[in-house]
Amino acid sequence: MRVFTRHGFYSIASASKADGSLDTHSVMIRARVAAHLRNLQQRFPALDGVELLTWPGRDR
Secondary structure: OEEEEOOEEEEEEEEEOOOOOEEEEEEEEEOOOHHHHHHHHHHOHHHOOOOOOOOOOOOO
């Protein structure tokens, strides 16, 4: 699902486990611009301290 807000543009999907299978109990929030994720962390204190991961050629 894609979500556009005044804080940024996000993609939300099921998270993956280390073995590559889907984690049906977790989601990941992705963005093409890292600043959008930082905006989200500032807006929602519960996300403070959550590590932002980056993969070359993919959304953050």
